[in-house]
Structures are given as C-alpha cells and as structure tokens.
Amino acid sequence: KAGVTQTPRYLIKTRGQQVTLSCSPISGHRSVSWYQQTPGQGLQFLFEYFSETQRNKGNFPGRFSGRQFSNSRSEMNVSTLELGDSALYLCASRTSGGAAPYEQYFGPGTRLTVT
Amino acid sequence: GENVEQHPSTLSVQEGDSAVIKCTYSDSASNYFPWYKQELGKGPQLIIDIRSNVGEKKDQRIAVTLNKTAKHFSLHITETQPEDSAVYFCAASRSGANSKLTFGKGITLSVRP
Numbered sequence: 001k002a003g004v005t006q007t008p009r010y011l012i013k014t015r016g017q018q019v020t021l022s023c024s025p026i027s028g029h030r031s032v033s034w035y036q037q038t039p040g041q042g043l044q045f046l047f048e049y050f051s052e053t054q055r056n057k058g059n060f061p062g063r064f065s066g067r068q069f070s071n072s073r074s075e076m077n078v079s080t081l082e083l084g085d086s087a088l089y090l091c092a093s094r095t096s097g098g099a100a101p102y103e104q105y106f107g108p109g110t111r112l113t114v115t
Numbered sequence: 116g117e118n119v120e121q122h123p124s125t126l127s128v129q130e131g132d133s134a135v136i137k138c139t140y141s142d143s144a145s146n147y148f149p150w151y152k153q154e155l156g157k158g159p160q161l162i163i164d165i166r167s168n169v170g171e172k173k174d175q176r177i178a179v180t181l182n183k184t185a186k187h188f189s190l191h192i193t194e195t196q197p198e199d200s201a202v203y204f205c206a207a208s209r210s211g212a213n214s215k216l217t218f219g220k221g222i223t224l225s226v227r228p
Contacts, residue, residue: 042220056215106158
C-alpha cells in the first residue's frame with residue numbers, strides 16, 4: 001500500500017503571498033490531519049478533515065485553512081504569509097477513528113520557506 | 116487540554132547500550148500513547164503504541180511501558196544501533212472521533228558507534 005504523499009516537497013514564497021499544499025492519504029483512509037513542525041514548537045496540530053468536513057481544529061489564525069475532497073485528498077492553504085510561517089508542514093492520515101484510539105501515519109512533509 | 120512533556124531533550128548512548136525516553140501527560144482521560152521516530156528529511160514514523168488497558172508492549176528491540184497512575188510512559192530501546200539515531204516523539208490522545216494527538220517536543224537520540 002502506498003504511503004501518505006505530499007506535494008510539493010519544498011516551496012519558497014515571499015511574505016504576503018499565499019500557498020496551497022496538497023496531501024493524498026493512504027488508500028482507504030478517510031481522515032486527514034495537518035501539523036506544523038518548527039524547531040521551537042515541535043508538532044502543532046492545525047486541523048483534521050473527515051468526509052470533507054473539518055471536525056477538529058487547533059489554535060492557529062484564520063489565515064490557515066483547509067479542505068478535503070470526495071476522494072479524501074486534502075489541501076491546506078495559508079494566506080498572507082509571514083516569516084514565522086516557515087516550517088515543515090506534515091499531513092497524516094488514519095482510517096476513520098470511530099470510537100477507538102487510532103493509528104496515524106505521516107507523509108514526508110512540505111518544507112515551506114517564507115522570505 | 117492535554118500537555119505532553121518529554122525528558123530528556125537529548126540523549127547520547129554507546130552502540131549496544133539501552134536507551135530510555137520518558138514522557139508525562141496531564142489528561143487522565145488519555146488512553147492512547149504512540150511513539151514516532153523521525154529521521155532527517157522524513158516525516159514521523161509510527162514505531163510502537165500502547166493503549167491504556169495494557170502496561171507494557173514489546174516489538175523486537177523496542178518496548179513501551181505505561182503507568183496510568185503516575186501519568187507517564189516510556190520508550191525502551193535495547194541493543195541500540197547507529198540507525199536508531201533520530202528524533203523520537205511521544206504523543207497522547209483520548210478516544211473518540213474528534214480526538215487529536217498531542218505531541219511532546221521530541222528528543223534527539225544519538226547512538227555513538
């Protein structure tokens with residue numbers, strides 16, 4: 001089974017621009033979560049999508065948004081980029097979660113650099 | 116909300132020795148505790164997890180122990196090898212569809228040949 005894929009792997013943007021990152025989950029996984037990873041803050045949860053609906057959200061400003069498509073692929077958008085948005089953005093997928101604890105699998109990440 | 120802390124932040128061991136990484140959590144309702152290994156340039160990889168109905172789980176050279184009373188859990192790596200060098204993250208979560216993983220800040224393990 002193919003793993004979680006993320007595109008692009010590397011991105012350089014300028015302050016004020018916007019960016020869209022893409023994530024394709026493991027086949028059969030319907031939940032996609034996004035995380036921001038920085039050296040100082042570790043892994044910070046952004047949001048989770050399941051069946052095209054956001055069902056959980058972290059403490060990030062509204063500049064960070066996402067969506068999920070009917071094939072479970074997800075995109076994350078950051079508008080009005082700031083220097084502090086430079087980070088590794090990770091996508092993770094799981095089957096559905098249901099009522100039981102879940103196993104979550106990560107993609108390789110997209111390295112975003114804002115200049 | 117949940118708060119997960121890892122100790123120590125860095126750890127260096129000689130090849131062949133054992134390594135122990137400890138995590139504490141704050142939410143007594145958490146019942147799922149995974150460990151992830153992240154190598155340079157890669158995403159975190161799930162290496163082992165434990166649920167609150169068991170106290171210990173082993174998989175070859177790695178094991179995880181859980182103490183729910185004290186709210187801490189530990190990763191044990193025996194017979195360490197240079198390829199074990201990586202950043203290790205612990206995490207905790209409640210049950211439920213709307214639950215989310217809360218991660219520790221990670222520990223850098225270096226295995227000296």
